[in-house]
Amino acid sequence: MPGVHVLLLAETLPDAERLASAWRDAAPHTATETRAVRVPGAVGVSAVGPGPALGHAPSGGGVLLAGAAIPVGRPDAVGPQDAGPAHPGPSAPGPASSALPRAEGAALAEAAAGADVVVAYVTRLDGEGLHRGVVVEAAAAAAPHAVPVVVITGRSEVSRREWSTAGLSGVHEVTDGDVARIARTWTPGWTR
DSSP, X not given: OOSEEEEEEESSHHHHHHHHHHHHHHSTTEEEEEEEXXXXXXXXXXXXXXOSOTTSOXXXXXXXXXXXXXXXXXXXXXXXXXXXXXXXXXXXXXXXXXXXXXXXXXXXXXXXXXXXXXXXEEEEEOTGGGTSSHHHHHHHHHGGGTOOXXXXXXXXXXXXXXHHHTTOXXXXXXXXXXXHHHHHHHSOGGGO
């Protein structure tokens, strides 16, 4: 009987199934569950799509410089009278909110609750991928259940501080054969 349950997520089901096959080859006594996660508004083959053009403001007042939105102009809260529920200030670190329809988000959270580790696959992980896409959905589903989230990617363009703030436990860049190494890292030795 499998001792570890791994939930594997990707934007397409064939990607998730290929990942599950490689994971089971490396750790044959694990149970794997695959799901495709299509996020409304996400663009591209991976969950990470092109963002606004460099130097253009995202929605609202700000300047986009190398992926960071820097607010410009008068701040919303200017004094003690402006603080409070209407102006709660910055949010705590953690995963971004889910963009999935409520029923899909609940089903994904239920699947994550039964997993020992959630693995998300994207071809490229950048700042946009930490705010929208498969990675965000994996972290949002797993966080309430304290299930670790691991990202497997072809290329990571975010720092450890950025991905840990987004609620991720690990990010691994893969080349041929690396999935086995990652599976052995996240699967206890007694399950092999």
